[in-house]
Amino acid sequence: MASGARFRGFTWRPLGRREPVIAAFDLTIEGGERVLITGPSGAGKSTLLYALAGSLGHTISGELTGAVEVDGRIGLLLQNPGDAVVAERIGRDVAFGPENLGLSREEIRARVADALGAVGMPYGTEHFTSALSGGELQRLALAGVLAMQPEIFLLDEPTSMLDETNATAVREAILEATAGSTLVVVEHHIGPWLEHVDRVIVLSRSGEIVSDGTPAALRADPNPPDGVWMPGLPTPTPLDIPADLVTPRATPLQLVAEDLSIDLMTRTLRGTDTSRALRQMSARLRAGDVTAFTGPSGAGKSTALAAFGGLLKPRTGTITPAVHTWTSRLLADAIGWVPQNPEHGFLASTVGGEVERTSGRLGVAVDAAALLEVFGLGHLALANPYRLSGGEQRRLALAAALGHRPGVALLDEPTVGQDRHTWAAVAGWFASAARAGAAVALSTHDAGVPRDIDYALRAGELV
Ligand SMILES: Nc1ncnc2c1ncn2[C@@H]1O[C@H](COP(=O)(O)OP(=O)(O)OP(=O)(O)O)[C@@H](O)[C@H]1O
Ligand SMILES: [Mg+2]
Structure with a gap:
């Protein structure tokens, strides 16, 4: 299993919750597989990425049982990109990961430049991170992940803060940078990803897998899972609030x-x-x-x-x-x-x-x-x-x-x-x-x- 990952009987009860948010969860992701995870808000999508990144029970308190195995170096893009900022200037911020890998200065400089270029950052390395907009921060965080060249990419809603044009460009940059690697991407708006992934996993509100198969199988499903942004469905009708x-x-x-x-x-x-x-x-x-x-x-x-x-x-x-x-x-x-x-x-x-x-x-x-x-x-x-x-x-x-x-x-x-x-x-x-x-x-x-x-x-x- 090169650069793959596996959940076996994975159960996670966060601190402060009586019941687990995910229970007895089994899933194997093969090395090189490109997997899209979707499902309702609160289903446990980010939790699965945190589990693979080794954060549960460490930086996030709670009780984990079962096994989560990961074979390969991971790079995690957090759902809230502001959480990942570590430096005052964008160049230093992107360099943080590669520096921790102990790479040479030339290599780090080259990777930082490549990564910032790939995400379409409109500013130079000396620009202040505190002066970035939400969408720019999201692209900065992604650049940090790309610069580490991980074997397993875990990306949590990587284009959620971007307009259509930038989202398309960033998606293409992700697909290019992750070619040949394992990719696990979480998204609500799955449409633009479907043609680029091998497998779509849909979670239920309570964190169970309700669908796991190829994008073609999901598209052909006459009763697609409830609440998912399937392409082609009309915009939902806004609720009437009293x-x-x-x-x-x-x-x-x-x-x-x-x-x-x-x-x-x-x-x-x-x-x-x-x-x-x-x-x-x-x-x-x-x-x-x-x-x-x-x-x-x-x-x-x-x-x-x-x-x-x-x-x-x-x-x-x-x-x-x-x-x-x-x-x-x-x-x-x-x-x-x-x-x-x-x-x-x-x-x-x-x-x-x-x-x-x-x-x-x-x-x-x-x-x-x-x-x-x-x-x-x-x-x-x-x-x-x-x-x-x-x-x-x-x-x-x-x-x-x-x-x-x-x-x-x-x-x-x-x-x-x-x-x-x-x-x-x-x-x-x-x-x-x-x-x-x-x-x-x-x-x-x-x-x-x-x-x-x-x-x-x-x-x-x-x-
Ligand atoms: N740090 C935390 N501590 C305790 N419970 C949490 C924490 N983060 C999330 N949860 C809970 O765990 C469940 C799954 O959350 P998770 O963040 O994995 O959902 P998600 O599918 O990523 O949702 P969204 O689409 O809204 O991002 C939810 O019930 C949520 O309230
Ligand atoms: Mg989430």
Whole structure:
């Protein structure tokens, strides 16, 4: 078994859970095989990759029984790419893995340059990692994995933060770099991968294998597994959320940006570095509309949302009302904001507590149980917010930011990492909120997201 892997009776009960999330799991991956793993959010896809990477029971606490055998050097791309950043500059960051392999300086330099080129990084090695957008961070993390030239590639949703063009380029780079190696890739949107893999494994909500075969067999299946983004299926219908959960508590604001330019400052060891993230953008967030900011990785979408959220000061131009001058309490009351990496903001020790945190601070009553149920988190009310799957964390952040029914919702990539059912809940939430009068703005690469207005950005400018 060259560079293969095997699970035998693998059972994993994370710390804090009564029941295992995966039980008596058997799977053999042959050396050189190219395997796609999919299934509902929370099924255990990332858990399988962590198991192969040897993290379970070490960096992630819990009880592991059975056996996980891996034959070969692995490279793991984490679902949340921000978690992998180790250095201040992108060149050093990518060099970290190869340095640990004890390679020569010339070899390391060559590998770093190749890897950054392969993922289409638009900056030189001296660029600051803290100045990268979500999609750029994802490509940086992938470059780090490619530079190690592992025998087994474990890639967790490697293109989830990328626009279609960059996703295609990155997918091609992955396929080229992994040719001849073992590849295990986890994805919700399986369509573009199907023609490139030998085998597709679909997990159920409870972590059992419900389908394991060739892409052709899966495509031909008249009853494909529930909730999976099979190519050709229509976009799911957003759920209708009861009005009492989404109707704004106060008259929603209309936010208007005029000729707005924003500079972003990166603090470094040697001082600060400034870059212009938005250039003279004019946009309007109307009550009752879903407004989408779109554009390639690094275009300024997150900056636009953060500016409307009062978190950034205009360099020139205006936002009306002048939200950046508001107190944090006033902002929290009027505006729900979900950043691109929402998991970094959790403060409560339970999922239920997190949902009630903002509303509790504002003295607003929320029906936390109903909220969690809508977002498919009802069974996790007592779990620790930091011990959730990627998709679950994003849904929790949405529930926590919107539970008190603010008049404005600013959502950075809200549908990333969702299966068809959880997607329908997320899209249903903001579509229903807009219908009930809220001003909803989001940044997205997801063509299926329902929206009323589109602002397309490129390099900080409206196009
Ligand atoms: N660090 C952790 N500690 C405890 N439980 C966890 C942890 N990470 C995930 N879980 C739980 O384990 C189960 C499987 O999670 P996993 O992250 O493997 O799901 P996933 O299939 O990758 O989902 P997603 O598509 O949302 O990323 C879920 O019930 C989740 O809540
Ligand atoms: Mg995952």
